[in-house]
Amino acid sequence: MPAPLPTPEELTRRAEARLEAALKRIRPDASPAAIARAVRSEKGLLAAIARAHATGLYGTHLHLSWNVRQLMPDTAEAEFLIRHAAIWGVFKRPATKAVGLARFTGTPGFPVPAGLDMRLPGGGLAVTSAGGVLDGTGNATIALEAAEGGVLGNTAGGATLPIVTVQGGLDPQAAVLDADGMAGGSEEETDESLLARVLVEIREPGHGGNKNDYRVWIQNAFAVAKVATVPLWVGPGSVGVVVAMGTAVAPAVPIPAELDAMAAHLDPLRPLTAEVHVRPVVLQSVPLQLAVFPDTVPVRAAVEGAAAAHFAAEAEIGQLFARSRLSEAISAANGEYRHYLVLPPGDVLPARDALPVLGGVTWDAPP
Structure with missing residues (x-):
C-alpha cells in the first residue's frame, strides 16, 4: 500500500498531539484549553520543541525515502545504478574511439610507427594503432583510431589527415582515409541507456555464452543500435553476431574496422569452443x-x-x-x-x- 511522505506541518501536528497527551498524564487536573495554549502557542517553548522535532524527523523521512529509491535500479541515482548494473554484469560504456584505415605513401620500405599523430578535419587527433611498412610501391594501409573517445573522431571517407610530426620517408606528410572513413566514435553511455540494458539483462539473463551474453558483451563496449546472436552460423559450434551501428531511428552498417574491433573484444570473452563471426547488418x-x-x-x-x-x-x-x-x-x-x-x-x-x-x-x- 502507498506510504505518502508526511509534510513538516503534519509532523508538527503529530508532535503537538503527543505533547498534549503527555501533559494530560502528568497534570490530569489541567484544563484542555490550558494544555493546548502551552503546547500550540507560536512563541511557547513547547511549540518550538515540537517544530524542531518535526523538522529533524522530516529529514529522517527524506533520507529513508532516498535510501529506498536506491534499492531498485529503475529509481536509483547514477552512482547506485552503476552498482546495480555491475552486479548483473552490465557496465556503463565509456566514450568509444572512432576507428578506420588510412593509406600512407612515400619511400618503399619506410616504417610507419605506431602511435603516429595526425590531425582530424573536425578537430582532435587520430593515431596509428599499429605500425606498418611501405611496400615496394611506396604504399601501406594502416589501422587508425581517434586519440580520444567521442563522436568528434567520426570522419568521412577520403579525408586527408596531416601528420603532426614530420616523417622523412613519407610524401606527402599526410594520410588519406579509405572510402569507409573513421566510424564507431560515441560519447559516454547515458544513464537512461544503461538502465534499459540492466532491465533487459534482469528479464533475459545470459549465462554460459548464450545469445544474451553476446549482446551484453558487445553493448558494454560499443554503441550499437541493434545486435542479434545467431547460433549455427556456419555449422555446429559457430555463432554469428550481427551488428547495426548508428541509432535505432537511423541504423547504419558498421565498417570493417569496427567489426574487427568487436571481434577482438569478443575473443577473450567467448566460450573456448565457440567460433564467433561478427557480421554487418x-x-x-x-x-x-x-x-x-x-x-x-x-x-x-x-x-x-x-x-x-x-x-x-x-x-x-x-x-x-x-x-x-x-x-x-x-x-x-x-x-x-x-x-x-x-x-x-x-x-x-x-x-x-x-x-x-x-x-x-x-x-x-x-x-
Missing part, C-alpha cells in the same frame, strides 16, 4: 504505401513519424516485423482517423542478418 528497406483520412500535411507528418518510431522500437535483426502492429502504430498517430495500408502487403520476414528499416513513403488519395 543488412538494412532491408520496407516501403510504405497508404492513404490517410483526413489527408492533410500535419496528419501525414504525424503518420510518418509514428511509422519511423515504430520501426525503431519494434524492428529487430532477423525477426518477423508484423504488419498489424505497424497499422496499429499508424492508427495512434495524432489526427489520424482512418487509413488504408497498401504496402507492406503482409508481415516482413527478413533474412537472419537483415534489419527492416522504413523506406520511402507513397501517399494515395483516400477512397
Whole structure:
C-alpha cells in the first residue's frame, strides 16, 4: 500500500498531539484549553520543541525515502545504478574511439610507427594503432583510431589527415582515409541507456555464452543500435553476431574496422569452443504505401513519424516485423482517423542478418 511522505506541518501536528497527551498524564487536573495554549502557542517553548522535532524527523523521512529509491535500479541515482548494473554484469560504456584505415605513401620500405599523430578535419587527433611498412610501391594501409573517445573522431571517407610530426620517408606528410572513413566514435553511455540494458539483462539473463551474453558483451563496449546472436552460423559450434551501428531511428552498417574491433573484444570473452563471426547488418528497406483520412500535411507528418518510431522500437535483426502492429502504430498517430495500408502487403520476414528499416513513403488519395 502507498506510504505518502508526511509534510513538516503534519509532523508538527503529530508532535503537538503527543505533547498534549503527555501533559494530560502528568497534570490530569489541567484544563484542555490550558494544555493546548502551552503546547500550540507560536512563541511557547513547547511549540518550538515540537517544530524542531518535526523538522529533524522530516529529514529522517527524506533520507529513508532516498535510501529506498536506491534499492531498485529503475529509481536509483547514477552512482547506485552503476552498482546495480555491475552486479548483473552490465557496465556503463565509456566514450568509444572512432576507428578506420588510412593509406600512407612515400619511400618503399619506410616504417610507419605506431602511435603516429595526425590531425582530424573536425578537430582532435587520430593515431596509428599499429605500425606498418611501405611496400615496394611506396604504399601501406594502416589501422587508425581517434586519440580520444567521442563522436568528434567520426570522419568521412577520403579525408586527408596531416601528420603532426614530420616523417622523412613519407610524401606527402599526410594520410588519406579509405572510402569507409573513421566510424564507431560515441560519447559516454547515458544513464537512461544503461538502465534499459540492466532491465533487459534482469528479464533475459545470459549465462554460459548464450545469445544474451553476446549482446551484453558487445553493448558494454560499443554503441550499437541493434545486435542479434545467431547460433549455427556456419555449422555446429559457430555463432554469428550481427551488428547495426548508428541509432535505432537511423541504423547504419558498421565498417570493417569496427567489426574487427568487436571481434577482438569478443575473443577473450567467448566460450573456448565457440567460433564467433561478427557480421554487418543488412538494412532491408520496407516501403510504405497508404492513404490517410483526413489527408492533410500535419496528419501525414504525424503518420510518418509514428511509422519511423515504430520501426525503431519494434524492428529487430532477423525477426518477423508484423504488419498489424505497424497499422496499429499508424492508427495512434495524432489526427489520424482512418487509413488504408497498401504496402507492406503482409508481415516482413527478413533474412537472419537483415534489419527492416522504413523506406520511402507513397501517399494515395483516400477512397
